[in-house]
Each structure stands twice: as structure tokens, then as C-alpha cells.
Amino acid sequence: MMLVNARSTAAPGAPFEATKIERREVGPADVLIDIAYAGICHTDVSRARSEFGSTNYPLVPGHEIAGTVSAVGGEVSKFAVGDRVGIGCFVDSCRECDHCKAGLESYCRVEHIRTYNAVGRDGKVTQGGYSEKIVVDEAYVLRIPDSLPLDEAAPLLCAGITTYTPLRHWKAGPGSRVAIVGFGGLGHVGVSISKALGAHTTVLDLTMDKEADALRRGADAYRLTTDPTVYTDYADTFDLIVSTVPANLDYDAFLKMLALDGTFVNLGVPKRPISFDVFSLLHNRRSIAGTLVGGIEETQEMLDFCATHGIAAEVEVIDANEIDRAYDRVAAGDVKYRFVIDISTMASK
Secondary structure (H helix, E strand, O other): OEEEEEEEEOOOOOOOEEEEEEEOOOOOOEEEEEEEEEEEOHHHHHHHOOOOOOOOOOEOOOOOEEEEEEEEOOOOOOOOOOOEEEEOOEEEOOOOOHHHHOOOHHHOOOOOEEOOOOEOOOOOEOOOOOEOEEEEEHHHOEEOOOOOOHHHHHHHHOHHHHHHHHHHHOOOOOOOEEEEEOOOOOHHHHHHHHHHHOOEEEEEEOOOOOHHHHHHOOOOEEEEOOOOHHHHHOOOOEEEEEEOOOOOOOHHHHHOOEEEEEEEEEOOOOOOOOOOOOHHHHHHHOEEEEOOOOOHHHHHHHHHHHHHHOOOOOEEEEOHHHHHHHHHHHHOOOOOOEEEEEHHHOOOO
16 A cells, blocks of 8 residues: 545535545556646535545545556556546446446446545445555556646546537537537536537627636627526527526426437436426427446547647646635636645645
8 A cells, every 4th residue: 555645625615624635556557647636526525525426535636637647457458658648437346247238338237436535346435536646457548648637637537528428429510509508617628529529619608707718718608597588589409408507497398309309318417306388399300318437438538639630728827825716716606717725735734
């Protein structure tokens, strides 16, 4: 075992404290990663504050991890010391079920093992990227292209693949019309991916203060969800609506903006069950759907796609001592557009 510096929280609402955690020794198929940056996802905030699901404390969050390989096991063939790599939302799965074999590890029939707040094969709770190092089987490690700065690439391991997956699955591309609900940590990346795929892309948001950023990142239009005319102007228009917001919406209003065979995909996790009139689906043969992040192969495809098209997250790099303040700002929606922790500051307090 090796001890590394990390930041953990001990209870809902408890501040993050400097600590040391154990990482396993590098096994034959393992990669040891010196973490350079770890993004702060809204899920991190929700898990740390026990807002959904069960949380194992003390908790070290972080599933947007970027760094470099510092050691490899004797059987590793995909990576070498010095490679730029990333870790996303999960670090293992059963590898034997039909979903895993199809490259859909996030839908593992047994259970995919999350990067943090899960129980690994060794029976220990996984601890995430708010730490100096992590050891992961090479099958769950991603290669970060050289053209992507590591700090701006880190959020792609969650925000990037979370939006790329529905855009690819529901075939956003030339001739299709896509709406992205919420121009935030996920939405600002999703807009650029949608545009790069060739889709006409509209942003639907609560405020106008991000319009210039949205247009700069590729949006063709930007409209307020508080403006009632948006729902009539875009009635029967969109082939795909991707909602990135963790809030309950007027789903009937959004569903009525879908064209024939259109799909509304919910990525956010509202605090209450969603409800809608079934007639909103019957008309135009509409669908409402959800999706987890893509598998390892698709995540690598996303990173390569983003590198080819010059897409990265817009980040505010913070010191490890600023995590609590950053959490408050994430909860308040006060970030443009992703906080990323400089892991070189992990030991200072």
C-alpha cells in the first residue's frame, strides 16, 4: 500500500479536510497515475452532502481525473510511463456480461464500480480524484490527446461523455435540430459537441447572461425558458432535446417542442419524480429517455473527437483549500463553467 495526500469530507455539510488515504500497490494490469487536475462535478456536491443515494464517509470525491502515468504493471500493454491519461466515472465492472463485452460497461449487469463511493473488488470503498495518485486497471484508463490541456480535459471525463453519449446515440448531425437545456457545466460542452457533429443547436436557459458564451461555443440560437413564446416558436421543431439541469421542469411544455419521433433526454437528476401528460408523448410519437455515461470505448472516441474539433471545458482552476467555497458556488450555479482542482496544492493547508 502507498499513502497519498487527499481531501475528504466526514459528513453531510462537513468541511473538506486534508488527509492521507491508501492506494493499492500496482498490480500486473494496473496503471499508477499522478493526478494533475480533478474537476468538481455537481454529482460530487450532491454525494458529499448526501442529497441522493447513500454516501460512505469519509468521502474523497472526484471522477474527472487527468494526469500522467508514473508506473505500470508487468502485463500492461496500452500505456507507458509519461503518458497523459484520464479516469472517468467508473473504474471497473464485471467484464463478463453482454453489456460489458459490448463496450457498455456503465450498464454492467452486475454493477459498474464507481470511481468513488462504491465498493471495489477488494471490498474497500473507492476514493476518487481529490488525491495525489490513483491506481486503476488499464482497461478503465483513457488516453488524453496531446492537444487537450490537462486542466481543460479533466471535465470531459464526465461532462464531455455525459453529453456526447446522447448526442451520438440519438444521431445528432447534419439536418437535425438539437436543443440543449441549461448552459452550465455539462451544457457548455454539449453545445460545442452538438455543433461539431453538424446539428443546428439551440440553447434554452433561464438567463441571458451566458448568451455570448453559448454563441461563441457554437450555438445557433439562444432563448429564455421563462419566455412563453419560446414554446410556441419552437413547437414541433426539435429532433432531440438534451436537458442538463438537475431540476423539475414543465415536461409537457418541452415535449411539445419535439418534432415527429423526437426525444427528450434527461441527464439531470431532479429531486422529485418527474410527471407529464401521456398525450404529450402520443402526439408526434415522442419519447422521453435518460442515459448514463458512455463506456470506455465511447469515452475514448469522445476525447479524440474533442481534440480533433478543439473542444475543451472552460475551467476555473482552484487551490485544494478552496473546495468548500467552490461547492457553495456550484450549488448556487455561480461558475463559468467548471471548477478544477490543482492537485499540486493537495498537501498544503
